[in-house]
Amino acid sequence: MAKDWERYKTEIKTLYITNGKSLDDVRRILKGRHNFDASIRAFRMKLEDWGMKKNKVPVVVGNQTRPRPGRSLLTANLWRQNLTPPL
Structure with a gap:
């Protein structure tokens, strides 16, 4: 059955x-309010289709950029240099 995503966009x-709700929160809210049930993966795919994304910007302390908690220092350094991590 096709979902009417546009109705709830x-x-x-x-x-x-x-x-700033999490996708899990959004999913639960829509299910409770409208009986709209879709997987987290379906939400992610639809948000990507719509061009919606949360911006996760680095934390700036003084004049230095610090990685967000949970990001490796290697990833943060590569991000600053506009490089991608090795596979």
Whole structure:
């Protein structure tokens, strides 16, 4: 059965982007309010189709850029140099 994503696009954007809710929270809210049930993967794919993404910017302390918690120092250094990590 096809889902009517467009009907909920504005609400999804408000919850996820504007209010900063997690995809799991958005999923639970839509299921509770509208009985709209979709997987997290389906939400990610639809958000990508719509060009919606949360910007995760690095933390700036003083004049130095620090990686966000959970990111490796290698990834942060590569990010600063605009490189990709080795496979």
